[in-house]
Amino acid sequence: MRNANVVAAVSGADEVNLVVSGLARFEFQVQRTIARVNNPKNAWLFTPQMGVDVALNQADLLAHLIAEEMSLGDMMTLIKLRKGKYSLVEEKVDPASFAAGKALRELAIPELCVVAAIIARAS
Numbered sequence: 001m002r003n004a005n006v007v008a009a010v011s012g013a014d015e016v017n018l019v020v021s022g023l024a025r026f027e028f029q030v031q032r033t034i035a036r037v038n039n040p041k042n043a044w045l046f047t048p049q050m051g052v053d054v055a056l057n058q059a060d061l062l063a064h065l066i067a068e069e070m071s072l073g074d075m076m077t078l079i080k081l082r083k084g085k086y087s088l089v090e091e092k093v094d095p096a097s098f099a100a101g102k103a104l105r106e107l108a109i110p111e112l113c114v115v116a117a118i119i120a121r122a123s
Contacts, residue, residue, distance in 0.1 A: 001028045010036040010056075018045055018052070025051035054083070088116070 001007065007024035009017035017035040024030040037043050037057040046055035078088045093099050099107055104115060 006032045008034040022051035
């Protein structure tokens with residue numbers, strides 16, 4: 001642990017994850033700690049003051065994923081970046097949709113969105 005840049009405490013026991021994170025931060029001066037929160041009632045303990053930089057609360061993550069899947073339709077999140085601030089998503093355009101066959105400049109794409117690639121599939 002003395003040479004680690006990041007420690008991820010991901011056991012099935014919140015108390016173990018909290019102790020490992022605290023030891024990593026305060027005893028071994030690890031720069032970044034990540035801890036799994038199994039019981040949502042314990043989430044309040046997983047703070048920087050307790051040695052945890054990022055707390056991964058299973059209940060919150062699952063609820064967020066379910067809500068995202070319900071609202072995205074055919075859009076699929078491929079990866080989250082910067083602690084979820086940004087997402088790389090894939091959107092499949094139905095051949096009968098308004099956007100099919102149009103140039104990007106013809107579409108009302110939100111200003112903060114960046115189109116990284118367009119993949120045309122052969123029919």
